[in-house]
Amino acid sequence: MNPLYQYILKLADDTLIFGQRLGEVCGKGPYLEEDIALTNIALDYLGQSSNLYKYAVQIQGEGKTEDNLAFLRLEKEYVNCQLSELPNGDYANTILKVYFFAVYQKLLYGALSKSSDEQLSAIAEKSLKEVKYHYTHASTWIKMFAGGTEESKIRLKNAVENLWEYTAGMFAITNGEEDLAKLGIVPDAKDLHENWKQKVAEDFIQFGIQIPDSEFMQKGSRTGYHTEYFGFILCELQYMQRTYPNCVW
Amino acid sequence: MWEVFIQTKPGLSHKHAGTVQAPTAEMALQNARDVYTRRMEGTSIWVVPSKYLVTSEGVDKEAFFDPADDKLYRHPTFYEIPNDVKNM
Numbered sequence: 250m251n252p253l254y255q256y257i258l259k260l261a262d263d264t265l266i267f268g269q270r271l272g273e274v275c276g277k278g279p280y281l282e283e284d285i286a287l288t289n290i291a292l293d294y295l296g297q298s299s300n301l302y303k304y305a306v307q308i309q310g311e312g313k314t315e316d317n318l319a320f321l322r323l324e325k326e327y328v329n330c331q332l333s334e335l336p337n338g339d340y341a342n343t344i345l346k347v348y349f350f351a352v353y354q355k356l357l358y359g360a361l362s363k364s365s366d367e368q369l370s371a372i373a374e375k376s377l378k379e380v381k382y383h384y385t386h387a388s389t390w391i392k393m394f395a396g397g398t399e400e401s402k403i404r405l406k407n408a409v410e411n412l413w414e415y416t417a418g419m420f421a422i423t424n425g426e427e428d429l430a431k432l433g434i435v436p437d438a439k440d441l442h443e444n445w446k447q448k449v450a451e452d453f454i455q456f457g458i459q460i461p462d463s464e465f466m467q468k469g470s471r472t473g474y475h476t477e478y479f480g481f482i483l484c485e486l487q488y489m490q491r492t493y494p495n496c497v498w
Numbered sequence: 499m500w501e502v503f504i505q506t507k508p509g510l511s512h513k514h515a516g517t518v519q520a521p522t523a524e525m526a527l528q529n530a531r532d533v534y535t536r537r538m539e540g541t542s543i544w545v546v547p548s549k550y551l552v553t554s555e556g557v558d559k560e561a562f563f564d565p566a567d568d569k570l571y572r573h574p575t576f577y578e579i580p581n582d583v584k585n586m
Contacts, residue, residue, distance in 0.1 A: 280519060281519075281533075282518050282519060282520060282529035282532065282533055283529070285529075285532050285533050285536070286528065286529060286532040289532050289536060385528070386528050389522075389524055389525055389528065390525075393521065393522065393525070
């Protein structure tokens, strides 16, 4: 398969699945304003996935639509990172997921906005503005949790321990990605990961939180292997298209 | 609670849009952004803690507002506004 198609698919799947997951908070946020804030972020993710899928089907050139990719693939055909599909959990966990992903997306889109592929750089430039705000919002909360009550500190600590082993999965590469990186079309995943670790380490020192000692990282992200939670997301996500084929909004 | 003021275009005054709840000033600004400017309504936002708002609630309304009732001459209606001046 075309390496660029594969690569764009992974970015699109990340944002589709994370958007779907975060959308679950809609109507259930801790308070009205945060409910709207998180739903805005979820919508930004879905918007990004829509732009990326549109480009993916264009590269694929089989006359399919973004909906074919979003709604009609099987579980193993999705190449999102496992972090994006994990349950929201409590608010510390929900926000920390957004934070980890926002640091990644900021670096990713920052690099992709300089891509030699014009369409990819245009999508990245537009999305970069959105994810900069996601970072601001999530890190403001984490600062507050870290400097808050005993309860908020414990919850944040649990969230860090829970999510840390999924962070490397964001940087797992797709087939042919290294070649794309050599051509300057996409950033080198190893560089991205190093920059990500550095930024998170800086932030964590500032927030006063510890990075876990364990170096164990979950494997399987971007290969079609998912956590046990993924099937349930797909079930809900695909329900309408599966039940009423070709239905439109 | 925080009072939210939104400026819809550069140069215009900030208008009261509503309130938000938020634990800190920084978060109040972000929550105001998310609640009141998500459809491109604003170019600038002010948030002010509601407790610092001094209002005319509770004053004698008649003494406070009625005396201005018959002072038509206070309206600057005798000037012509040049075409280039917008938003007056």
